[in-house]
Amino acid sequence: MEHRLGLLLSILLCTASASFAQGFAPTFSGGGVVPSLGKGSSQPILVDPKRFQMRQSVTISAMAGGGSTLSQSYYQNSMEWKLSDPLTLHLDLGIMAPMSASGPMAQAYKPGAYLVPAVALEYKPSESVMMVLQYSGMSSAPVGSKGGLPWR
Numbered sequence: 001m002e003h004r005l006g007l008l009l010s011i012l013l014c015t016a017s018a019s020f021a022q023g024f025a026p027t028f029s030g031g032g033v034v035p036s037l038g039k040g041s042s043q044p045i046l047v048d049p050k051r052f053q054m055r056q057s058v059t060i061s062a063m064a065g066g067g068s069t070l071s072q073s074y075y076q077n078s079m080e081w082k083l084s085d086p087l088t089l090h091l092d093l094g095i096m097a098p099m100s101a102s103g104p105m106a107q108a109y110k111p112g113a114y115l116v117p118a119v120a121l122e123y124k125p126s127e128s129v130m131m132v133l134q135y136s137g138m139s140s141a142p143v144g145s146k147g148g149l150p151w152r
Contacts, residue, residue: 051082060099068103072096076116086125092118096138112142 045051055078062071076094083089094116101109118136 045083046081053080054078066104068101068105070101070105070109071099073099074116086123088122088124090118090120090122090134092116092136094118095143110142112145114141115139115143 057076057078059074059076060071061074063069074094074096076092079091081089081091096114096116098109098111116136116138118134120132120134122130122132124130
């Protein structure tokens with residue numbers, strides 16, 4: 001598992017380096033206006049506001065059935081970088097926190113926060129073709145306990 005994650009991160013870094021070398025990042029012009037994407041600019045891709053998007057969401061869910069109840073919350077922070085015209089890097093970091101459980105579900109209930117990371121590299125050369133390389137996982141125990149990180 002560690003080898004696969006290392007390989008994916010290496011691929012992502014090589015791709016980002018290749019994009020830097022090609023000079024796809026724009027520079028800021030006077031007055032704080034960000035120009036359109038073009039070659040020959042010096043703005044780094046990973047901090048360029050025209051190439052970066054971030055979204056957050058919070059979900060609270062409750063389930064009941066079979067004499068059991070379970071409630072949990074889930075926070076997700078999704079970040080996206082447009083590395084080049086057909087290439088996009090997605091990074092999601094989620095935290096799932098069970099809030100309460102009763103009945104038979106209470107036996108599997110472990111209080112704490114669980115890390116849910118995901119990394120994806122999307123290649124979309126046209127509207128009808130898209131390839132995605134993705135890694136996602138969830139820790140088997142709460143963060144801070146043994147086994148609490150998905151890459152261990």
